[in-house]
Amino acid sequence: MSHACDHHDHNHAPAPVNTAARLAEAQTLCAEAGERMTTSRLRTYELILEASAPVKAYDVIDRFHPDGAAKPPTVYRALSFLEHMGLIHRIESLNAFVACGASDHSTGSHHTAGFLLCDCCGQSVEIALPALGAVDSRAAEAGFKVKRITLEARGLCQACRQDD
Ligand SMILES: [Zn+2]
Ligand SMILES: [Zn+2]
Ligand SMILES: [Zn+2]
Secondary structure, eight states: OOOSSSOTTSOOOOOOOOHHHHHHHHHHHHHHTTOOOOHHHHHHHHHHHHOSSOBOHHHHHHHSBTTBOOOHHHHHHHHHHHHHTTSEEEETTTTEEEEOOOSOOTTOOOOOEEEEEETTTOOEEEEEOOOOHHHHHHHHHTTOOOOOOEEEEEEOOTGGGTTO
């Protein structure tokens, strides 16, 4: 991720992710849901877990094999499966994907995700949001069934605000 600012000394190291443990959890989750965690789904999830910032689909395609790219439809199908399982979220404003930061996926529920997106360094942080029941009831009044809500807040992270 290129940096728009010149404060390169800030600490952007993301919290280390235990990729192996997360992959094992995902396999358990899929087995419990009666879904197949195929090699391509697992590899796609691994690439998103390992990324330090939201990843675009074409980056997953490029990095898929050590010696070459994946077939795009394979990756697009894997991404929509992982999103369906609640393992990753799509950040619409970046057209990119991040691993869900919630610690418990056992319900398989699609919780309401909120993201703090830094315009300077490109980091994203997932935050828990209060229940948005008011949105559901207003939507119901309009005859609308909400399937998912993603809140995307743009701004500057703590490290990138140090020059303020
Ligand atoms: Zn999440
Ligand atoms: Zn930042
Ligand atoms: Zn910065």
